[in-house]
Amino acid sequence: MAATEATLAGTKTYNAATEHAGMSLVDRYRAVRAFTERLTDGLAPEDMVVQSMPDVSPTKWHLAHTSWFFERFVLMEHLPGYRPLEKTYLYLFNSYYQQAGERHCRDQRGYISRPTVAQVMEYRRHVDESMVRLLESIDGEPESSLSRLVTLGLHHEQQHQELMLTDIKHVFSVNPLRPVYRGEASVNESMGTRPMEWVSFEAGVYAIGHDGPDFAYDNEEPRHRQFVEAFQLADRLVTNGEYLEFMEDGGYRRPELWLSLGWDAVQTRGWMEPFYWERRDDAWMMFTLSGMRPVRLDEPVCHLSYFEADAFARWAGARLPTEAEWEVAAAGVTIGGNFVDDGRLHPAVAPAEPGLRQLYGDVWEWTSSAYAPYPGFRTAPGAVGEYNGKFMCNQYVLRGGSCATSRSHIRPTYRNFFPADATWQFTGVRLARGVEHGSAR
Structure with missing residues (x-):
């Protein structure tokens, strides 16, 4: 197998079929947000508030920050009459966006016992209700600047889904009990790996x-x-x-x-x-x-x-x-x-x-x-x-x-x-x- 010299158009031949292909923006929004919450299945509230090192954020913080992104950049800018559930969340759950206002210290996210996990889930529902209403109003405008901004927010949330997993892995690793997040998926017995070619x-x-x-x-x-x-x-x-x-x-x-x-x-x-x-x-x-x-x-x-x-x-x-x-x-x-x-x-x-x-x-x-x-x-x-x-x-x-x-x-x-x-x-x-x-x- 050998590559040949390519033109500017020559390497655009990949096939990136995904499970979101053909879905409306509002349905993609629902799917991504629901998957985030499915990642918390089996976690206790106590699991979701731990910060085991400065680079790790509590699960609760990820759940809130991904909602903050839609609230701060979409709802507050594009939905007339939108009212934040709690204005202090704009400070607590900003990550590194200097131009979006003041932020809580990154290495102190584990100090935030309040809002509780239940209150953060209420925050997500508040944001979701307004986002669905907004997205249904722009259905059929997939190329609008607002649609592109929402799509950015969905990919931002998918990044945090990955961080939720790597962060809870670190949290559980420093626990002497070594808790299990999910039972191991079935593994095919291997006959060994073929030599590298x-x-x-x-x-x-x-x-x-x-x-x-x-x-x-x-x-x-x-x-x-x-x-x-x-x-x-x-x-x-x-x-x-x-x-x-x-x-x-x-x-x-x-x-x-x-x-x-x-x-x-x-x-x-x-x-x-x-x-x-x-x-x-x-x-x-x-x-x-x-x-x-x-x-x-x-x-x-x-x-x-x-x-x-x-x-x-x-x-x-x-x-x-x-x-x-x-x-x-x-x-x-x-x-x-x-x-x-x-x-x-x-x-x-x-x-x-x-x-x-x-x-x-x-x-x-x-x-x-x-x-x-x-x-x-x-x-x-x-x-x-x-x-x-x-x-x-x-x-x-x-x-x-x-x-x-x-x-x-x-x-x-x-x-x-x-x-x-x-x-x-x-x-x-x-x-x-x-x-x-x-x-x-």
Whole structure:
């Protein structure tokens, strides 16, 4: 399988069929909001108010903040006569939108015992009633600026659905009882993972970024030309077993494999294994949303920082792909895989099929690309313009989605981003290498 030189229109061949295709905006709104609340099934109110570290937000806060987004940016601006249920919520549940007013401290969200979970659910109902009334009044205007704003709000909520899962996983992980969020989905017994193979792509000028009528975040635009050298991409994700080989070869004790800041993190934080792994007697265990269980060697390794992914790639004689390489490889690949919709909530063993596998779902794939604006990028005016652009510093791009991502939320041009030391997301590794006399550079 080889890529050919592309024109600006040449890479727009993906098939992104989703469960929301053909639905009206009001029905999509109902579906997304309902799914958020289904993610709380089985949680007690006590579970939903804990903040286990500054980067983690309580479940209750996510439920409120996603409602705040619609209230602040849609209802207060576009529904005449709308009255907030409680004006102090505008302060409590703002996240980082400076132009939208004052905010409560991010690392103190766990201090907010009031409003209660029941009151936050009442807040959601208040917002939903007004939103449905507004959306029914604009039915049939899918291309209006208001419809586009609501669509942004729905994708914003889907991002927080993923954060709800990764955050409650962290909350439960620090509880000595190691609670179970959801029972483990059925797992097919594996006969082992096929050896990693390489898929080649030709050098050329490729079109990178989003263009067209479908939704995308502003950081995915504008579409632009980029020259990409010939490269090879691994046909699947790196597994726990392969990462364990790195560990057993002294990977966490060899400074020559690490970036300087990464080695500093290893030393100061005591990193010796992936986040959520624990050594018990003679076996490796891991914490999952289904509780503690043995590490399965053929599943994709996850919860790695950029530093760990980069060190592993160097140890393996390869490197991380650039985000442009990843997008070139994704052109023409149907979006499918292990998403939150499937209910597994954990990376799955690679399917036994030819070609690129696990490109979507399972784990977000670290790239070597710093999160930066595309040529010609302009931040939108107003508070909504703060959504992505102001974070384009000191972060790395990840691609492909994870087992906690909604299938209808992902696309080939999607640019996720996190700091290099972040580990609490479902993040993993796909290897790449340059092509020079048939070997890695």
